[in-house]
Amino acid sequence: MSDEGSAISPKTISRLPIYWRYLKELDDFGIERISSQELAKRIGVTPSQLRQDLNQFGQFGQHGYGYPISELLISISRLLGLNKSWRMIIVGVGNLGKAIASYPNFGKRNIKLTALFDVDPGKVGTVVAGVKIRNISEMPSFFKEQPVDIGTICTTPEAAQAVAEMMEAGGALGIWNFAPVKLKTSLPVKHLHLGDSILELLYCINRRNEE
Amino acid sequence: MSDEGSAISPKTISRLPIYWRYLKELDDFGIERISSQELAKRIGVTPSQLRQDLNQFGQFGQHGYGYPISELLISISRLLGLNKSWRMIIVGVGNLGKAIASYPNFGKRNIKLTALFDVDPGKVGTVVAGVKIRNISEMPSFFKEQPVDIGTICTTPEAAQAVAEMMEAGGALGIWNFAPVKLKTSLPVKHLHLGDSILELLYCINRRNEE
Structure with missing residues (x-):
């Protein structure tokens, strides 16, 4: 292909x-x-x-x-596509979602955070990194109003697949996935797994100590 | 070797x-x-x-x-060294440091968060994920009291090298680095860079759209 x-x-x-x-x-x-x-x-x-x-x-x-x-x-x-601009949303505004929303270097990469979504009614309506958190039920209509290029998933592993499907259906171009689960989607996915990352470090420490 | x-x-x-x-x-x-x-x-x-x-x-x-x-x-x-237990500290308790401290799956990997450090006097003394934030000046004495295996760096890029040196001097076995800077250290380092990760995704999206 x-x-x-x-x-x-x-x-x-x-x-x-x-x-x-x-x-x-x-x-x-x-x-x-x-x-x-x-x-x-x-x-x-x-x-x-x-x-x-x-x-x-x-x-x-x-x-x-x-x-x-x-x-x-x-x-x-x-x-790297940095001659274009990219619109990103984050779904799941827990600690990690908040940290990603607040990451200061997206602008340098022509990436603009356009929306945040969560299921928690206590979070919906509050503002993180200058962006209002919307109810996840508003996602399909949001996609119709404003095209989304990058869908970032910071939900629980259980919710991630359904969110990925909503993103694909809405027309996102790729998924940045922080949920520890393999997604079934035809979109390009970049997976970032904290638990796997630290195990790679442990492997290096462990191997070094055994030499 | x-x-x-x-x-x-x-x-x-x-x-x-x-x-x-x-x-x-x-x-x-x-x-x-x-x-x-x-x-x-x-x-x-x-x-x-x-x-x-x-x-x-x-x-x-x-x-x-x-x-x-x-x-x-x-x-x-x-x-992967999971037959042993590992003690971890996090230096820099901003949004990302907080998110990592709150990550629920360290226990499964036999990793225990034993201390948090920050320079901000407003944060020192407060508790995140059940662990009290200490002043970074207490780090050398903490290392003498309690051995540290993994030093996690979530500071600014400017502070990261000095923190890495304190960790190495204190006897840490490896560094998990979230600061966007290459560290000079003889310890094993696992680097996790959000900005690089999303650029890899953009490359895949961009390449796909051009085909």
Whole structure:
């Protein structure tokens, strides 16, 4: 289905946001070029991995001159869709939903939080991060009024699948899922699981102590 | 430095927590065996990837009989260090620190939240998730009284490096880092960056729309 020639490896994809952050910082400082050694060091890859990463989506840099920062930044921004603006909603405004709503760096990424939804009548009508919490029953009509690009799920695992289905039916383009459950959906999903993340750390600690 | 023979690939490591969660669920239901097809489907890998994953740390299952769940669960639990108990602190009790402190599933993973630290005098002395917030200046003495295994950093990017150094000096075994900054430390670090995570989702949405 997809164009094999333009496919970027999952490892490179996971590094694109890091490239973007560092290049943006350098560009903001008015720096124009960076050597592959220096950029590789900042990202935490080898110069050869760096070249392999960047060769997957373009031809950058001349031997001995380093990489042109703004050119590279434009390419990566385009790959990440940062040349467009994105509207996001969050469903489930518990502690984690609140923390995500209050995350200060969405604006830099052209992401705008447009609505919050919860089932708790005690929360509905209150304001978090400048956005009013609506009753989840209003979600289908909200989708008709204002298109939503990203649906963020911070509900209980039990509620997550139904919420994902409402998001897909409403026309969301992708789901950012913090509920510890695998969703059945045809949309792209980025899953962020706190419990899995800390187990990966425990594995590293445990392995190190046994050596 | 490490024993090459016992190294597990990073991809497999990232799947170990997912294996653990599903096997634990099945074991809690009293189910004794699972076919490789069924387990692979639940995890979201192919049966051949599943076999490659599991072969990296043991010999499980007999042809035609499927995998013995409790045996597999014990092996994975041991790899993840879940046969021990772990003490965790969180530094930086803003929205995200609060959300992590309130995460309900640490107990299942033998992780106990033993202290919270913040610099804000308005927060010090208040209680979150049953744990009192202490002044960050008390951290060195706390480490002397009670060993800490996992140091969680939810501070600003500017404060994170100094906090990581205090954790390392105090004897923490690993760092769970939510601050958007690369830490210089000799400890194992698991980095969880909300901004990077959503950019990975945007990449997938963007690529899909262009096909």
